[in-house]
Amino acid sequence: MPSGILSGNINQYGDIDECLQAEAKYCLTYLNIKLSGTESHVLHTVHTLMHSHHAFRSTPQDPGHRVPRYSSMHWGVCVPKSCAPEDVENSLKKFADSVTQGTGLKATVQVNPEMCQVQTNEGLPYSTKFVGCLFLGLICLAAMATVYDFMDNKKDQKGLGNEILLAFSLKKNSQKLFSLDVPADDISSIHGIRLFNAVMLYFSHKSMAIFYNPYMNRTAMAEALGKPWTVIARAASLYTDPFIMMSGLLTAYSLGRQMQKHQKIDVMREIASRLLRLMPTLGGLILFCTFILPYMGSGPQWPLVINHHAEICKNHWWRNMLFIHNYFGFKNMCLTHTHHIGIDTQLFMVSPLLVYIVYRWPKQGLWTLLTIGLLSTVLRFYTSYIMQLNLVSQMFNTADYSYILPTHRASVYVMGIALGYLLRQLGRDVKLKSGHLTLGWFIAFAMLYQSMIQPSKMGSRFYVYDRMDAANYAAFAPITWCLFFSWIIFTSHTGNGGIISKLASWRGFQISTRLAYTFYLTQFPVFFYNVGRVRHTDTYSLQLLVKSFII
Known part of the structure; x- marks a missing residue:
């Protein structure tokens, strides 16, 4: 039994490299310890610690494979290569039963075959070599296009072949990436708001990833993370809602220009443009995570967070490419973090109809948006209340039955459509009185308080779950959070912005907007690459948390 159990030091990986070098089998086993018919206060305290x-x-x-089994004890076991996973499980069950007999504790043991590893000298499969050649070919094409771009002195000669080749030029793409020219019809404050939420979402996702790692003082870590200020990392679900709202805003704003000029929307062109922007990068990431990443490292949890996920992608990649993968739950989803792309694409498919109705029949259209928003809010509240959902003890049910469904996220999307319509109709020159601005900012900060600060009590380890609190948070926090940013966007675009609006509208944030999609796609593979390679127990500290955000 390891030392420091009361400090949460319950995960023991052992030495996987020594085990495999001895031509043995390494298994990462799961033990679950529950209280069994005891009223002992001391035992309850020990179990909690x-x-x-x-x-x-x-x-x-x-x-x-994407959220840790936090309640399980992970023990590394080295056994002869001839031992089957069932043998290891039966042996550990006998040991656990003998240790816990008569103590008021009940132990269950689980040994998954995929978590047992042996050293192998097999070469790379042909599928990995083929995909590797594809990526190598793209690298060579980019290098060739860059050299051609630097050497070509006949810039005026246009041709399809020239344009296709130069599309891969690092020089040309770098110039576009770092350009600070502001388009005439740009909604500048969106770039700063997008960066803020992207960074906060990164912090939240990284916090979840470090929960996989074994710590000698995990109990102290849990006590630190139960402080009210840590709501900024626990509110991961909130940080995705502004992206959905801004997607509706930009779609309505762009399609509104077509409606004003031509009284119609070129739907097929918009859909084709969107798919061409999303699919190549998403497809490339699926290929990399499925065929390349599994052979780039090893570790106790590597089969779970890397190999297992690669197998899911081999079987279900087509769902991602059809943007329907969010309907199949986290358990069977390839690249689980891309559920947002599925939600956003499905909402986008109905947006031309909504925008058309709003511009053709404004009153009826706005009432339609309000009705959709209300129904979505009621649905999210009802589901959370009836199923007693929350992001701690019901994390997977919350995701599967609410968080990843477009019907439950549509409220903020139609808010964005309404705001896009309003900005297009009002233009940039709207003068608000100082009293109106003061009242608007007061309401905006009240919305910020309601969505972020007021629910912070729910993260305390002393908080007693209340399903009314959970349902209210699930239904209304996304709306109030997005209302805060909607006010910043409105005041900035109409020339009424203050210091916050000016900061959000800094033109340098355009660079982060151009990187946002790939930043969002690639962060989880990097997180779990690092999780899979962890081999030893560390000591948690705030400095380690800050360091983990950077590396």
Whole structure:
């Protein structure tokens, strides 16, 4: 038994490299310790401390490839190569039963075959070599296009072949990436708001990733993360809502220009443009995570967070390319973090109809948007209340039955459509009185308080779950959070912005907007590459948390 159990030091990986070099089999086993018919206060206290105050609750049945099974003890076991996973499980069950007999504790053991590893000298499969050649070919094409771009002195000669080749030029793309020219019809404040939410979402995702790692003082870590200020990392679900709202805003603003000029929308062109922007990068990432990444490292959890996910992508990649993968739940989803792309694309498909109705029949159109928003809000509230959803003990159910469904996220999208219509109709020159601006900012900060600060109590380890609190948060926090940013966008675009609006509208933020999609796609593969390679127990500290945000 390891030392420091009361400090949460319950995950013991052992030495995987020594085990495999000895031509043995390494298995990362899962042990779940539950209280069994005891009223002992001391035993309850011990159970709580060893499980780090139950900061996150999980079950052995939870898929662990994207959210850790936080309640399980992970023990590395080195056994002869001839031992089957069933042999290891039976042996550990006998040991656990003998240790816990008569103590008021009940231990269950789980040994998944995929978590048992042996050293192999097999070469790379042909599929990996083929995909590797594809990426190598793209690198060579980019190098060739860049050299051609530097050497070509006949810039006036246009041709399809020239344009296709130069599309891969690092020189040309760098000039576009770092350009600070502001388009005439740009909504500048969106870039700063997008960067803020992207950074906060990165912090939240990275925090979730480090929960996979074993810490000697995990109980202290849980106590630190239960402080009210850590709501900024726990509010991951909120940070995606402004992206959905701004997507509706930009779609309505862009399609509104077509309606004003031509009284119609070129739907097929808009759909084709969107698919050409999203699919190549998404497809490339699926290929990399499925065929390349599994052979770039190893570690105790590598089969779970890398190999297991690659197998899911081999079987279900087509769902992602059809943008319907968010309907199949986290357990069977390839690249689980891309559920947002599915939601956004599905909402985008109905946006031309909504925008057309709003511009053709403004009154009826706005009432339609309001009705859709209300229905979506009621649906999210009802589901959260009836199923008692929350992001701690019901994380997977919350995701599967609410968070990844467009019907539950449509409220903020139609808010964006309404705002896009308003900005297009009012233009940039709208003068508001100082009293109106003061009232608007007061309401905006009240919305910020309601969405971020007021719910912070729900993260405390002393908080007792209340499903009314959870339902209110799920239904209304996304709306109030997006209303805060909507006010910043409105005042900035109409010439009424103050210091916050000016900061959000800094033109340098355009660069982050151009990087946002690939930044969003690639962060999780990097996180779990690092998680899969962890081999030893570390000591948690705030400095380690800050360092983990950077590396």
